[in-house]
Amino acid sequence: MSAAVGIALTGSGAATPARVVTNGELSLWLDTSDAWICSRTGIAARRIAMAEDSLESLSSQAARQALERAGWRPDQVDLILLATSSPDDLFGSAPAVQAALGADNAVAFDLTAACSGFLFALITAAQYIRSGTYRRVLVVGADLLSRWVDWQDRRTCVLFGDGAGAVAMEAAPESWEGLLAMVMRTDGHRRSCLTMAHQATSQVLHDQLQVGSGGFQPIAMDGQEVYKFAVQQVPLVLTQALKQAGLTAEHLDWLLLHQANERILASVAQRLDIPAAKVLSNLKNYGNTSAATIPLMLHEAVAAQWIRPGHLIASSGFGAGLSWGAALLRWGRPEAA
Numbered sequence: 633m634s635a636a637v638g639i640a641l642t643g644s645g646a647a648t649p650a651r652v653v654t655n656g657e658l659s660l661w662l663d664t665s666d667a668w669i670c671s672r673t674g675i676a677a678r679r680i681a682m683a684e685d686s687l688e689s690l691s692s693q694a695a696r697q698a699l700e701r702a703g704w705r706p707d708q709v710d711l712i713l714l715a716t717s718s719p720d721d722l723f724g725s726a727p728a729v730q731a732a733l734g735a736d737n738a739v740a741f742d743l744t745a746a747c748s749g750f751l752f753a754l755i756t757a758a759q760y761i762r763s764g765t766y767r768r769v770l771v772v773g774a775d776l777l778s779r780w781v782d783w784q785d786r787r788t789c790v791l792f793g794d795g796a797g798a799v800a801m802e803a804a805p806e807s808w809e810g811l812l813a814m815v816m817r818t819d820g821h822r823r824s825c826l827t828m829a830h831q832a833t834s835q836v837l838h839d840q841l842q843v844g845s846g847g848f849q850p851i852a853m854d855g856q857e858v859y860k861f862a863v864q865q866v867p868l869v870l871t872q873a874l875k876q877a878g879l880t881a882e883h884l885d886w887l888l889l890h891q892a893n894e895r896i897l898a899s900v901a902q903r904l905d906i907p908a909a910k911v912l913s914n915l916k917n918y919g920n921t922s923a924a925t926i927p928l929m930l931h932e933a934v935a936a937q938w939i940r941p942g943h944l945i946a947s948s949g950f951g952a953g954l955s956w957g958a959a960l961l962r963w964g965r966p967e968a969a
């Protein structure tokens with residue numbers, strides 16, 4: 633192990649399925665409307681995975697783009713962290729990303745924390761770099777929740793979309809701090825607010841042995857409770873993160889929240905007195921892509937050069953667990969700032 637090092641965020645990538653499903657299309661079989669979905673959520677359309685799409689392939693595309701933009705070779709990657717709640721394989725989908733990239737020197741594993749997953753993975757990755765254990769980490773956030781919703785439940789299925797995003801994080805000189813502050817929280821007492829739970833049924837193997845079999849239930853959410861939790865807790869962790877770094881909201885270039893609801897973005901920004909022009913949002917086109925929302929939005933803003941090297945970004949993820957957290961990020965590498 634070497635001495636503590638700085639952290640740089642040096643590349644981003646994103647991938648989404650090609651198929652666009654608009655609010656209007658949903659109303660072909662659901663008792664819903666474009667007006668209801670737009671006004672309550674800000675979502676106009678989402679990308680939905682077809683049978684031939686896979687989480688592993690979207691994750692690999694996003695990760696490859698992040699790696700190329702960072703200017704790394706695949707054999708230089710030390711760690712791949714894949715934040716997802718909807719892997720193609722419950723044993724983990726990160727190894728498939730490693731194989732697809734040819735990142736043969738990297739260890740790769742999944743991390744599950746629902747919509748907070750990407751932020752938690754980013755913070756986890758930083759610990760490996762800070763300690764000197766690894767130098768180059770690909771952090772991927774990806775979910776295909778369309779495979780896990782009840783398509784007859786208008787309260788949930790209209791909210792979610794599919795996608796993957798990735799960030800390349802690497803060791804930097806000690807003076808360069810790409811992760812200035814971090815906060816992570818869990819409240820397991822409120823886990824029933826948002827679930828995708830396994831339901832066991834008894835399977836009789838012989839007269840002395842009944843094992844639990846079964847499958848997963850579709851996503852169930854108490855929307856109002858999760859909404860209240862988000863607008864109360866997200867400003868608190870963001871304020872805590874700013875305090876940790878000795879900064880105020882005025883120092884921020886961007887607010888990058890988990891994209892769950894346009895009204896949540898507006899409420900959090902208002903509580904922190906952050907102008908609407910600094911609030912990043914792509915909910916309209918993608919809906920809630922769970923662990924993918926933050927890196928998808930980040931990549932879009934980096935590719936459009938809204939986010940530039942040296943910019944300060946406050947980010948917060950929140951969702952099932954309940955789990956939530958915040959991070960203050962500085963984009964780019966020292967020489968480019």
Ligand code: UT7
Nearest residue numbers: 664665668672747786787790855856858859862892893951
């Ligand atoms: O990513 C994890 C974090 N997730 C979140 O942060 C989600 C937080 N929650 C929310 O964003 C909002 O609570 C929702 C968008 C999920 C729901 O919005 P809401 O304003 O809280 O609506 P509601 O659940 O109170 O429902 C209001 C009405 C109900 O009708 P009644 O009982 O008042 O007659 C619903 O049945 O809207 C009805 N409704 C719909 N109507 C048309 C619910 N879903 C729909 C729909 N289309 N898709």
